[in-house]
Amino acid sequence: MGxxxxxxxxxxxxxxxxLATFVALAATIALARVTRRRRERAVARRVGPLRADVLALVxxxxxxxxxxxxxxxxxxxxxxxxxxxxxYLSKIRGAPAERIVDVLVAHxxxxxxxAGVTSWSGTRRARSVWTLGVMHVEEAVADVVxxxxxxxxxxxxxxxxxxxxxxxxxxxEALLAAVxxxxxxxxxxPVWVVVEALVxxxxxxxxxxxxxLVDDDASTRxxxxxxxxxxxxxxxxxxxxxxxxxxxxxxVLAALAEALxxxxxxxxxxxxxxxxxxxxxxxxxxxxxxxxxxxADSRAITALGVLLADTDPRVGELSADVLVGLGPAGLSxxxxxxxxxxxxxxxxxxGLAMHSLRQSAGRTG
Amino acid sequence: MAQGTVVVADDxxxxxxxxxxxxxxxxxxxxxxxxxDEALRLITEHRPDLAVLDVMMPGQSGLDVLRSIRAxxxxxxxxxxxxxxxxxxxxxxxxxxxxxxxxxxxPFSPRELVHRVTTLIGRG
Numbered sequence: 001m002g003x004x005x006x007x008x009x010x011x012x013x014x015x016x017x018x019l020a021t022f023v024a025l026a027a028t029i030a031l032a033r034v035t036r037r038r039r040e041r042a043v044a045r046r047v048g049p050l051r052a053d054v055l056a057l058v059x060x061x062x063x064x065x066x067x068x069x070x071x072x073x074x075x076x077x078x079x080x081x082x083x084x085x086x087x088y089l090s091k092i093r094g095a096p097a098e099r100i101v102d103v104l105v106a107h108x109x110x111x112x113x114x115a116g117v118t119s120w121s122g123t124r125r126a127r128s129v130w131t132l133g134v135m136h137v138e139e140a141v142a143d144v145v146x147x148x149x150x151x152x153x154x155x156x157x158x159x160x161x162x163x164x165x166x167x168x169x170x171x172x173e174a175l176l177a178a179v180x181x182x183x184x185x186x187x188x189x190p191v192w193v194v195v196e197a198l199v200x201x202x203x204x205x206x207x208x209x210x211x212x213l214v215d216d217d218a219s220t221r222x223x224x225x226x227x228x229x230x231x232x233x234x235x236x237x238x239x240x241x242x243x244x245x246x247x248x249x250x251x252v253l254a255a256l257a258e259a260l261x262x263x264x265x266x267x268x269x270x271x272x273x274x275x276x277x278x279x280x281x282x283x284x285x286x287x288x289x290x291x292x293x294x295x296a297d298s299r300a301i302t303a304l305g306v307l308l309a310d311t312d313p314r315v316g317e318l319s320a321d322v323l324v325g326l327g328p329a330g331l332s333x334x335x336x337x338x339x340x341x342x343x344x345x346x347x348x349x350x351g352l353a354m355h356s357l358r359q360s361a362g363r364t365g
Numbered sequence: 366m367a368q369g370t371v372v373v374a375d376d377x378x379x380x381x382x383x384x385x386x387x388x389x390x391x392x393x394x395x396x397x398x399x400x401x402d403e404a405l406r407l408i409t410e411h412r413p414d415l416a417v418l419d420v421m422m423p424g425q426s427g428l429d430v431l432r433s434i435r436a437x438x439x440x441x442x443x444x445x446x447x448x449x450x451x452x453x454x455x456x457x458x459x460x461x462x463x464x465x466x467x468x469x470x471x472p473f474s475p476r477e478l479v480h481r482v483t484t485l486i487g488r489g
């Protein structure tokens with residue numbers, strides 16, 4: 001193959017083009033930052049005179065006048081203050097939050113948000129579903145739910161969080177369906193977002209979530225199991241126990257272990273100990289170790305003590321770490337293995353070192 | 366008359382302004398800080414009766430600041446409330462075991478915060 005010769009003028013031209021591109025990019029970034037800061041300063045200047053009223057309202061110090069003045073704002077002032085008030089709604093609760101909602105309702109925010117749910121703009125759709133959620137507009141659940149299948153993943157994620165705030169159990173099925181393969185082509189929803197939203201629906205959603213434990217889709221079963229554990233749906237414990245006897249998917253098994261641990265019945269010690277067996281993948285074994293720690297009864301401590309000698313060092317170390325976090329009984333179990341040698345002693349050393357580190361950092365738990 | 370001095374540290378200006386306003390209205394002298402480093406500096410300088418600390422802040426976290434307070438004999442008596450969005454049991458455990466006197470999760474009630482501040486400062 002012949003040697004490729006690059007003409008000097010071509011090389012110089014390429015370098016100039018690269019340099020010009022770099023300069024243009026840097027100028028664009030700098031300009032964008034300056035513009036954003038100017039805009040923020042302009043907004044702050046215009047909101048400034050209203051700041052005292054906003055603070056009085058959100059702090060609960062309003063004697064009625066601040067809310068009245070904010071409720072009487074017109075035009076662009078509303079567009080400036082409304083985002084500030086909506087921002088506060090996710091940070092405070094109690095009577096001030098209710099007063100904020102009153103002011104926002106007076107400015108037609110609910111109507112605008114419900115109209116914005118189907119906007120062509122993804123940003124506006126996301127903002128609208130968030131507003132409806134944070135304002136707890138319960139009658140808007142039916143408007144919000146379809147956005148779980150939005151083509152824009154960010155809108156779907158915001159919708160899930162909004163539904164968690166709205167807390168209507170009627171949204172449970174749609175949330176679980178958003179985990180299923182149909183949604184995934186348009187960007188999967190993070191599991192923790194869906195779990196958090198399902199937890200937000202409270203006990204009225206327990207049965208719907210429990211029924212999802214037999215869904216054909218493994219991800220849906222895992223999300224259901226996690227939600228049951230986090231929300232402490234004790235009514236669904238028997239469904240968890242049924243599934244754990246024949247479930248084969250390791251992700252679901254790990255979620256089931258976490259859930260059984262979360263529900264905290266010592267009767268599940270045997271089941272969880274079985275999930276620590278070598279026949280299971282490491283992820284399942286580690287989840288079961290953590291779950292035994294959640295049960296924290298004497299049989300769980302005995303089972304974790306046996307696992308200190310596990311041939312998988314990570315299982316032994318985690319068992320030791322969990323045990324030292326269980327107080328005197330767990331600590332004593334670990335200390336009883338220090339004098340020996342082999343895997344159990346090494347794991348015990350690790351657990352005691354972690355315990356010591358936490359104590360020196362002021363964390364004993 | 367001022368009922369005591371409180372350092373309020375939160376990188377969220379909205380929360381910082383709100384807590385400053387609310388505690389100021391309740392008669393406290395409030396010293397606001399935008400991050401953990403500034404909080405520790407102001408606590409050392411003002412020796413407040415109480416500090417309200419966010420946990421997740423730029424620089425030193427609220428827990429880092431709390432550890433420094435508890436490790437310093439001159440500051441160790443400062444009452445500390447952690448005000449944070451971290452609501453898991455493990456986070457609450459970490460807060461109390463690090464030495465927090467109280468733990469409040471966001472979203473929070475401003476009125477409840479004042480009650481807790483008043484109670485803690487009243488205990489002396």
